[in-house]
Every structure is written in C-alpha cells, then in structure tokens.
Amino acid sequence: RAPGGADRTPPAGGYFRQGKWAAAVLLGLAEAALAGPDGAAIYADLCASCHAETRLGGKGPALIPESLGRLQGDRLQAVIAEGRAMTQMPAFRDTLRPEEIAAVADYVSAPLAAPPVWDAAAIGATREMTADYQAASAPVFAADPMNITLVVETGDSHISVLDGDSLAVLDRFETPFAVHGGPKFSPDGRYVFVMSRDGWVQKYDIWSLHEVGRVRAGLNSRNIAMSADGKWLAVANYLPATLTILSTDDLSVARVIAVADRKGRPSRVSAVYQAPRRKTFVLALKDVPEIWEIATSEDGGPYSEGLVHSNENGMEEAMGVERGLFARRRIAVSAPLDDFFFDPDYRNLIGANREGETGVVVNLDVGRDIATLPLPGMPHLGSGISWMRDGRRVMAVPHLNEGRISVIDMQDWHVLKVIETSGPGFFLRSHDGAPQIWADVFTGPHKGEMHLIDKQTLGVVKVLKPEPGKTVAHTEFTRDGSKALVSVWEQEGAVIVYDSHSLKELTRLPMRKPSGKYNVWNKITFEDGTSH
Numbered sequence: 001r002a003p004g005g006a007d008r009t010p011p012a013g014g015y016f017r018q019g020k021w022a023a024a025v026l027l028g029l030a031e032a033a034l035a036g037p038d039g040a041a042i043y044a045d046l047c048a049s050c051h052a053e054t055r056l057g058g059k060g061p062a063l064i065p066e067s068l069g070r071l072q073g074d075r076l077q078a079v080i081a082e083g084r085a086m087t088q089m090p091a092f093r094d095t096l097r098p099e100e101i102a103a104v105a106d107y108v109s110a111p112l113a114a115p116p117v118w119d120a121a122a123i124g125a126t127r128e129m130t131a132d133y134q135a136a137s138a139p140v141f142a143a144d145p146m147n148i149t150l151v152v153e154t155g156d157s158h159i160s161v162l163d164g165d166s167l168a169v170l171d172r173f174e175t176p177f178a179v180h181g182g183p184k185f186s187p188d189g190r191y192v193f194v195m196s197r198d199g200w201v202q203k204y205d206i207w208s209l210h211e212v213g214r215v216r217a218g219l220n221s222r223n224i225a226m227s228a229d230g231k232w233l234a235v236a237n238y239l240p241a242t243l244t245i246l247s248t249d250d251l252s253v254a255r256v257i258a259v260a261d262r263k264g265r266p267s268r269v270s271a272v273y274q275a276p277r278r279k280t281f282v283l284a285l286k287d288v289p290e291i292w293e294i295a296t297s298e299d300g301g302p303y304s305e306g307l308v309h310s311n312e313n314g315m316e317e318a319m320g321v322e323r324g325l326f327a328r329r330r331i332a333v334s335a336p337l338d339d340f341f342f343d344p345d346y347r348n349l350i351g352a353n354r355e356g357e358t359g360v361v362v363n364l365d366v367g368r369d370i371a372t373l374p375l376p377g378m379p380h381l382g383s384g385i386s387w388m389r390d391g392r393r394v395m396a397v398p399h400l401n402e403g404r405i406s407v408i409d410m411q412d413w414h415v416l417k418v419i420e421t422s423g424p425g426f427f428l429r430s431h432d433g434a435p436q437i438w439a440d441v442f443t444g445p446h447k448g449e450m451h452l453i454d455k456q457t458l459g460v461v462k463v464l465k466p467e468p469g470k471t472v473a474h475t476e477f478t479r480d481g482s483k484a485l486v487s488v489w490e491q492e493g494a495v496i497v498y499d500s501h502s503l504k505e506l507t508r509l510p511m512r513k514p515s516g517k518y519n520v521w522n523k524i525t526f527e528d529g530t531s532h
C-alpha cells in the first residue's frame, strides 16, 4: 500500500519533472518506513476474510480487545506466527516479518473507533437454522437419556456426547470457537444450549444427535441461563452492555435489554443465573452497584408469588411501573458484585466484591444485603457447591488466588472452616451419591493435583496426582454419582473416569483439551454438588 492515502496517479511528464510532488512522495515513503508496517492494511489483506472487516468475527473469532482478554503482546504475536492447532488459523511466520506480525497484533489490540451496534435486527440476521435437521420422535440411541454426559473439548471446538453408563461416544459435534460456562439443558433434558465467548448460542437436540441452529446473541458474552419453564434463554453480554433474551424454541430474539443504572451509566453483565422458585433471571452487573431480577413469567414472577416485599428498592416495580414478562427489578448494593452462588430456595445470594476480599449476602425477598463475610483471595462463587452436613446446609467455594477452600454455614453465614490445599483451584464438584468433594488445583507448582475432601469431617482424605505437571481439572459425576469424570485439560488430553467410592481409576477416554463436563440428570435436577 502506498503511504499517505493520496491519489497515486503519476503526474503528467513523470515524477522527476514534478520536483515538488516527487519530494512529497519520497517524504511520505520515508515517513511510512519510519512508522513501520501498516497493521490495518495487513489485516485487510490476510485476516479480514475470516475475522471480518469490522473485526467482529466471522468464521474466526472477533479480534477486539474485549474478546482478546489476556491474549496480548508476545502471546498474541505467537498465535499469529504459529497459528492455532486444530483450527483453521494458519501460521503466518513464513508470510509476515516479525515487525509486520507486531503491527497487526497492535492493530487488533486497539479499541474499535465506534462502539458496534448489536441490536435485535443484527442478532436476528445471524440466525441459521440447520437445513437437514428433523426432530426425532424418540431418542435415536438405546442409552439412558438422563445419564447423557457432554464433554466440552476446547482443543478443537467440539462436544462429545457420552453414554454415562457404557461411556461410549454417541456423537461428536462442532461448536463455535471458545465455548465458556456451563451449557444449559431444557427442563426435560432433551435440548442443550451452548455459548461461546464470541456470543454464539448453539441449540443441539440430544435425542436426534443433531444441531438445531445457532445465533450470535452478543459480541462478547459471559454465560447463559434458561428460564424455569424452559421458554427463554438469557445471554449475559459484555459487548454491547446488554442482556439478550432468545426464544428457546427457534432462537429468535424476544428482547434485547440495555443494561444501565438509573442515571444511564451502562454496565457489562458479568453473569446471568436462573432462579427457578422466583421465576426470574438474576443478573450480576460488573460496572454499577445493582443486581437485576428479570421476570420470566407473564404474571411478573416474584411479585405474583408474594416473594418480594415492598421496600425502597422493590417499590418502583411493585407499584406497577414494570410488571409482566421481562419486568425488571433493581436491587441496590453498596458496590458492584459479580459471580453469585444461591441458596437452594433462591431466597439469598452470595456475591463477591471486586477486590475479591469480601463475600456479601443479599436477601432477594427484601432486596438488600444482610451479611458480609471475609473471603480473601478471589473467591470463585460461580463454582460454589452446597450440601447437608449435620442437619445444616453448608457451601464451599474455591479461591482463584490462594490454595484454600472456604466452607460457609448457610444458616448464619459464617465461615465454618478454611481448608488448605496445595494451590489455587477453579472448580468444585460433588454428588449426593459421592462421599467427597473433588477440588482441583488449576495454577502454581502443584497444578494438576485433585483434593478429595470428606463432606462431613471436611478433612482432605486423598490427593490424586494422575498427570504431574499437567492441568487436571473440573469433575462431573454420572447420574447416580458412582463415577467421577475428570479432565486432563491438555491438547492431547483425556477424561479420566474414577470409581467415586474406591477412588480407583477405571478408564481414560482420549479427548482434545476437555474442559467442562455436564450430566443431564445432575443439571436438570439441580443435584446437590453441581454448580449452575
């Protein structure tokens, strides 16, 4: 590309007769040489066909700061140079010089000139329903449909559909790139909805072993939640600052709700959760000190159920300003809270403050915080689990920055015990049919160690080290809790299947960087020991 962007037609008589013009061109060339390669031009030539001229993604993911997250500087340049294994992202080290790779990395790391519009029309235009999909009238397999377990394989963007009894892979389907958070099952366990960080939502029919369709509900999204009646799927978005509500039936857009406080200050949505008893979605907001509740029934959810007591926060809606389907209730909190855990009847939630030092308990019925408790070291409440111990309900939560698990009494919200582990963990899981909590170590020198903690004594009974030095994380159980499935979270990885009582390894299923695993029964029955 010629520098300066001006008309490049040579003047009549040639460059050298037109001394001034030629000098200007030479000056432009010298400036361009000093300025270095043009990242935008390289992007347009080599990247836009997959990632789109707008950088909002196409066949490849969006290349904007909101989506790249921690993929910056040298790490980003390495991906451009080396490509990504098992994807269509090629290696550019033989096509581009290092300074050209650096220029294109800088270009995609810069914010977009104007915030992109991603409204109902834009979302609707991305909706693709699978042409050859036909709904089966009964499962096309003999396996127990309630014991199907999905394994998300992020290594090559697929999901394996496992028979939880025989452990056979019934299907392996392609997902959008970078699936994050738990897929959500319809209440009957037939359909599953999967979300990618680029905002794609995919619907898959487990009975038919077939994709139903997909739609891009956001540009940079966090997670999804399904309404208790199975009709609506909410998508929490960072970009734009919205909550998208889709019809689960055909993935059409039911509502796009702009998220902002009363003064109009927009907020990213950190996460959205289903609160079945309340017939609402509950939203964690990243940038403003409010929690939102959105009704998912025509009668306005918690108001009709008498769950919301009139007070300063709930009054606006209780007085009839907002009622009915998708009515919103704002609950003011002292500081933004993200990442929630709920008690089983969804009366209280516990959230973490941004500094990751304090847990705040908010009673949703009265709409205000009722307790705080010390939780230093970035508690990961989204991974919390709860169970009954000595007749009292307790919950446990791992910490992302410290090798500890906090156990909290949910009656009076005090920290019952802090269990030391060999390093910071990401996920906790258990099951009614399993005696222990399975707690991974995700980072640090002891990465890959799995702590088994007795649910009654709260003591560590065993530390499994199946693949020293490798990431071993995230556990899911079969329907009856008899087997525990653990990911060896590596490109050439595996799911290790353990007997949850003898703790013996039963088998290994080779998988490509398996991350989360989700059993239909455990998820649709809200089995004790599972996360959202």
Ligand code: DHE
Pocket (backbone or CB within 6 Å): 069, 154, 179, 180, 181, 182, 183, 222, 223, 224, 270, 271, 339, 382, 426, 427, 474, 515, 516, 517, 531, 532
């Ligand atoms: Fe997650 C669940 C937030 C980074 C893998 N993660 C969740 C949920 C939230 C969340 C709110 C619960 C939503 C749900 O399932 O509906 N995750 C965050 C973050 O804020 C954080 C720390 C930073 C970020 O980049 O977003 C984060 N998460 C990660 C990862 O780096 C992980 C390990 C790899 C990845 O795939 O991105 C990761 N998160 C997961 C998984 C779940 C999850 C596998 C579902 C767990 C489950 O058992 O339900």
